[in-house]
Amino acid sequence: MRKESRFFWAYLLGCRKRSVTNTNGGLLRLTRCLILLLLGLSSTFYTTAWAQESPYQWPVLQMDPRLPKQNVGAYLGLFADLSMKLDGPQAAAEVFMAPADYFKQFSEFGTPEKNGWARFRVNNSFNESIDQVLYWEDWAFEAELWQLHEGQWKRKELKDFQSAESYPSLGTNFPYFKLSLPPGKSDWMIRIKGVTNHFREVSLYSPLAFEKKVSSELASYALLFGILAVMGLYNLSLYRSFKNPELLYFSGYIWSFCSFLVVRDRIFESWFGLPIWYGGMTSFLLSSGFFLGTFYFQIKYSWLMLGIGPKRWIIRWSMYLPLLASVATVPIGFYDIEFFSEAVNTLPTLIVFGLFFYALYFALRRSAQAFWLLISFTSALVGGILEMLSLAGQSWFSHPWQWGVTLEVLILSGYLNRRILALRQEKEIAQTMRLAESRKHAAELEDKIAQKTRDLRQANETKDKFFSIVAHDLRGPIGSLSVLFNEVIEQPDQISPDLLKTMQDTTRNTFYFLEELLSWARSQQGGIDLNPKVFDLDPAAREIANLFATQASTKGIALSVSGKSETWVLADLPMVNTVLRNLINNALKFTQSGGSVEVGWNQTGAKVRIEINDTGVGLDEHKKNSLFRLDVKATSSIGTHSEQGTGLGLILAKEFVTQNGGEIGVESQVGKGSQFWFTLPASAAPDQKQRLTALAKWAKLKILVAEDNELHKKTSAKVLGDIGCDVVFVNNGVKVLEEVNTNSFDLVLMDIDMPEMSGIEATTHLRQRGFASPIVALTAYNQRELARLAGEVTFDGLINKPLELDSLLQVLDHCFPTFKV
Template sequence: MVFLVLWSPSGSGQTVSTGGQESYGQSSGMALLYDSTRSLGIEEVASSARAAEFVPFTQDRIRQIGTNLHAWVRIEVTNQSTRRHWLLASRYLWLARFDLYRQDAQGHWRMLPHGMLLDRTLWPYDHRLMVHPLELDYGRTEVMYLKIEANSSELWLSLVTADQLGRTERVHAGLSMLYLGLCLVMVVYNLFLAASLRDWNYVYYVGFVLSFTLGNTHYGGYTYPLLWPHFPWFNLWADLLFWWLGLWSGTLFCLRFLGVAARSPRLAKVVSRASLAGVVLPLGNYLYSQALFYELFYYLALVQFLVMFGLGVRAYRSGMTQARFYLVGWGALVVANSLSILVVLNLLPQTEFFDWTRQLGSAFEIVFFSFALADRISQLNREKLDAQRHLAQAAEQEAEVLEKRVAERTAEIRVANETKDKFFSIISHDLRGPIGSLSFLFNEVLQRPEEFDQEVLEITRQTTKTTHQLLNDLLDWAQSQSGHLLPEPTWFDLAVPLKKMAELLGHQARQKKIELTLDNPKPVWVYADPAMVTTVVRNLCSNAIKYTPVGGKVTVGARTEGGTALCFVEDTGLGVSQEQLSRLFSPAERVQSALGTASETGSGLGLILCKEFVEKNGGTLGAESTLGQGSRFWFRLPVTGEASERLDLGQEAL
């Protein structure tokens, strides 16, 4: 037989008569007296003056939220069964006082204390429910009184045998342990995930599951004897405390899981603060023990559950696929707790099913939330694999680019080494001749000083000059290749180095009877490195004189043209073929310098240096030539607006 407590007393004066049954609701033998003064004693309550004030029960169960209960219950029972041992049990646990008064043989009232404010080890019967053991003699009628105090009006009494209570409790305990085991498994599992993934989402979820598990288990009467049997003061507010902790941690979990904090930080802040403010309810219940705090908490929980469900719908509609498990789990919890709250508020009738709605809803929520978290882990793994794949692709592309750069750099180094080897070969060849000639001349002077004349001095001077030019070109090229030779630009007049070169190389031109002309020697202002530009002008003028035959002409000039400063060197020399012209400025192809018209030698570095120096200063170098008629070498340097103004001012001054 399932343990059900049903009472519908028909009127005062009726007596509970035990027979062949094992369970009796107080349908005929119970009446209630509310103690509004909270000061009535047993003598006054049991007096004939108060007898008429007891009101027989007219409901199956009294339940009124928001009302503190202080009452006396009169029970009149006649044992017509051969069983002497009975149990007076209250299905509602949270009675601060459940004291039983019975008369002894001398007619004195004796109190048997009970209630949640009594140390658990002092309870008269070891059971999760509040139970008073009774010994009832056969055929004897007894009147007894219960003094009840609670922070809510709920009375649900029955008279049962120990066997019947044990059968009923085995079902209850089995379901409770199944629920508790499921919750503890989820707690341990998610703690492991939290430690492995270092994700606060799982910590909040563990707090949510653990708090609601403790709250529901405490409400079922299992935590007091197991966790704090000697601290009865904790009993009357522990359930609200656990449920509030579950509500708060569950809210934080939902906000993080659904990404509300990232998408709507202001909304997340309002919701989290509202749930945190609920801490005043268990504190108020502990300090004042008022049923009002229970009622307020139920309303807060109902609103909070609906808000969290609405946020889940919003997240799912925005494309969050794992929210589907969240909606099923949270929806089950919302429905279950809403039904339970409606029952507590007397808006739905009390049934056995509604006694388990919180546990059922919580179990469904735990299972489907676990699915949601597992789906979240799968999503994270997919994102991780995608990130790894993209990273591998990027690394592969970077490796290809790096390999290509290495190959290009290797080729450049190879070309540079080959060029260097060629240059060194040419330089060593070109230097060997002049130095050998100097050595021969010195030996001749020492052996035949009487033959030392002007011709020997001229040969020595020319040889020394050639060697000096070769060394200058070699040093400039070496500095340029090492990167140590950097331009130091400044404003200067391009006509100045042209005039100096005309003066410096005038003697060399006159020796070959070459006409060296300076064209348009007006100021041409540029912003460049003067030393580099001077080296370029010197090399171009020297080459023109070297490859122009006796009686030829060399013209050097500078002017502005198209927003740039143009410097040019023209000659009537040997000229260069188009094939050779395309290789003049390439160090990898053109390294051997041709002999001049008077057998002058060179390093082959001059034009290469000119090109590098001009480009370092932001300019360009070019050449036009006709074989047998002459050549024209030029370079352009950019002229800024300020340089153009300087140029215009200089021309106006002239």
């Protein structure tokens, strides 16, 4: 065995004769080096383990009173009392370990299950005692200070142990001790019973330095708590103004966090000297409840800001489960406070990181709210990380977690404030717009009311005018006719030619009067539709003049028409006829025998001016200014042969000319005659070839005409026959339905008032049967009257009786826009 052992070590050290090649020799040397390295590490491990079993010889802290602070942690020896029954002398007899070695064996120091003992030695090289403050930066339910005095360990009186309750900025129950270090070496020992397994900094402060630390910590803590309180009140005031649920939950988050700090650090007792009813375990559980409440409110306002609705239940429950798990550990806290502490500190961390990554996800999707939420969460996380580093002894400033949360509150308060201000501005803008819209609407209503008032006033004036005319101008002639007819009946053999002439003139004048009266009344009600078309003014003017040829000859007046032929205008022909009839009639009425009336026209640019010149009595300025006006009572003047009038002719003429886009006026001198003129839009002559093409386009079209009036039947047959259409006539709605059942038609021209079944009823039946061909109303009603009568029944077009070619062509183009020859 001894020989084999020598062979082994000789082989490792390379002393044995080499019998292998150089390459294999190099590999063997490398193997030897690795084996020696492993042996060295093993030797070091066993040496260290052996050293742990030996009594710990701690270094001595050399006291320097010039330094405001000296770290004691590196000079401590630690021991865990698992029995929790040892006193100072008994604990001093145990084996203490360096902190690094202690935490390799134990995971915590000074918990409810075991007391932690810390021992250190200080050397005071001065000849007098030095006052110091020993500050233990960790939670402690119980703390004792022991000093080795004359070979005996003595516990310092309780008055020498000061709880940090007097200084809440230092943390709840962070114990500190006032020491008087005697000259030379002195041994000290501390017993700690806490609720956390953290082991942070232990330091000696000079009294002045400790007071400065306490003052600065207190000022910092007061500032922190003041900021949180102000932000909590500010967000609550915003919620009261805007009723925004985000503000409510965010305020709950702030006040829950403040309540947690108040309970944990005993603000009311230590700052204001107020008694408190809680303490010990109750204080810890109550502060933990507020701590969990902060996470609940944080979840709620984060959901609202991120837009996480009920449909995203997976995200919601991923946040709720850690919170519910933390709440479920509350009963366990009465039996195992350490487990409850770890659960409360660990599980909510999952909520923070979950919200952080959700905010990051939505921020990457360009959500402004998520972006600011991400920044605020980052500040709180950084504060939490710095807090954990401070627990490990790496502290840069006090209360990093609290300041991180405060920065989070400031960031979100600023963002929510800006958002609320934007919402307020939008609200104010919306209110301003609504107010402006309301004012605009009110102005429009006022305009409408004013317009309705004017319309009502005009309607009343029209009504009064109508009744006045009926009462005066119509009653007189009818009454005269009644007297004349009575004389004829009573004395039929005494009828003279003059009497018959008087009856004829009275009847004709009454007819003209009724025609003008009805036209004027319809125009006042908007019941006359404008149907402009291109026509030659020359034949139209000559036809109207021929109507007055007999009247002019009887009176001895020369009536002439002088104007250029083929002068084309765009206007409503019936309206133009009414205007010409009224103006020619007025001219003949106020011209003496032997005088003359001339109708002429000329084109200037885009207008055609029509003039009616007479050599009559003329008009003074007062009468000229009262013409064409409804607001001035129109009185009918007596003609040169005692002709009567209505006073409505010129008013009706002006309305018709204005509707056709023209103007009307008069030039006159008393005793020299008058010139009445009006203008109409000029138009190019129609293309006859195009007209013939249009007529040929509709040849062979099969049309059903429903008409019960024989005269209108003949007129319609003439127009449709000229086109070449195949026409079928019926005289009521029942026969319309019968014809449609047996034959097919391209178009139906439907009269409205017919026996047995009206045109509206027949059209209703055709629509219900799905009749697809166009149905055009052929009636004397205008568009408004037809709409009122028909109700929901619709027609594809409207042609006023009698049927005219141009009106028919317009309707056909409308009903068959894509029809080709």
